[in-house]
Amino acid sequence: MKFHTGLAAALIAASVGVADAQESEVLFSHKHWQVSVVGWDDGSVGCVAEVKAPGESFMIWTFPDGAVQLQFYSTAWEFGEGQTADLGVQIDRRAPWNLTGAELYKNSVLFYLPDSQAGVNFITEVARGNRLYLRDNGGTDVQNYSLAGSSASISALIDCGDVITKRTPGNPFN
Secondary structure, three states: OHHHHHHHHHHHHHOOOOOOEEEEEEEEEEEEEEEEEEEOOOOOOOOEEEEEEEEEEEEEEEOOOOOEEEEEEEEOOOOOOOEEEEEEEEEEEOOOOOEEEEEEOOEEEEEEOOOOOOHHHHHHHHHHHEEEEEEOOOEEEEEEOOOOOHHHHHHHHHHHHHHHHHHHOOOOOO
């Protein structure tokens, strides 16, 4: 309950009167992971779970509409706009996942998870995994990320997503 009260206060702070393009508040940290609520100057909010290494990060974003986006970031990458690629992700020694049509943008690879059991299964694998490998379409390793602490962080991300979903304005009569 304490987590939800603190989260609600952070959401208000992050979404009211934001002067910059983006403002964030750390809600939870565990091992290499950090979970934050992010507010943008247009009043929109999102939650992100992120594992970082110098110049590199893997993020899982959730948004009020229920969308879940993966973001792989590296200072070594320099993409233009409008580019896509077919990539692979493997967690530990489990079967690989295909990220067909992942968007390449500046220093990031972006991919929306399907709103289906497959998306849930992917998040479950991340929560239970030890290491995630990002690979090119040919199966060559591009980057890998520690998943130590991911289970608790995914749980905090889900809690954050539940709160921002509940605060989305809508028709109360539907």
